[in-house]
Amino acid sequence: MTQEDADLDSLVRKRIRALRVAQGWSLEELATRARLSPSSLSRIENGQRRLALDQLVTLARALDTSLDQLVETDTDDVIANPMIDGAHGVLRWALKAEPGMTVMRRRMTDPPPDNPAAMRAHPGREWLVVLSGTAILMLGHRRIRVETNQAAEFPTMLPHAIGAAGGPCEILGIFDREARRGHQGEDKPPGRS
Known part of the structure; x- marks a missing residue:
């Protein structure tokens, strides 16, 4: 895995956890919504389990976001001029x-x-x-x-x-x-x- 891939992997895991916490959901609540076991979700968030595309799609839906937003890396243009x-x-x-x-x-x-x-x-x-x-x-x-x-x-x-x-x-x-x-x-x- 390249450093760029590792950075994206880490970013996606942090987003999943942050979105879950922002909704006020426990691991169990999001796991139920995403049809995963709580232990699988915990391992995904903590980097102990490989991220699979099908799980990312399911997690994105459960978190009321899109797969694109979950894996987006283009943050270069963050300044907006008036x-x-x-x-x-x-x-x-x-x-x-x-x-x-x-x-x-x-x-x-x-x-x-x-x-x-x-x-x-x-x-x-x-x-x-x-x-x-x-x-x-x-x-x-x-x-x-x-x-x-x-x-x-x-x-x-x-x-x-x-x-x-x-x-x-x-x-x-x-x-x-x-x-x-x-x-x-x-x-x-x-x-x-």
Whole structure:
């Protein structure tokens, strides 16, 4: 076995264990889901048993991942540079692992609109994290304060708008493909979602 093969072997075993632990499953639980004995799974995780393709396929399914993701080694391009959207005062990053997902950083100074007709609704989901200051999330008839280091997740089919509360705030927004489409091509002021 070459060093490259040994490194991949070790990486796959670590991923299997990490995915199992992340799910909160014991060896017995994953073994049952993968139709393996707990001792066989333990030997796979600890490097005492050869990795077989059929077992990797079964383990990937049981761990709700793909074989490709389990054995992926291409981690060279882990840095994503922002695209600057000066017209809207935001930085955007496309997520490679989730095509269609976009991350956007925005500084807001204006409060959200008081007029419910100014709120928008469109397909998709959005997530936001307040990096500094306090944001106000208008969501339907609710007015929600989101403080520094707090996050909000919401379906964008609810009418919504985002603004600052009592001074500037900076947010990091994550948009799925549909939510991103709902924001493309807008000529909106920087304080609006």
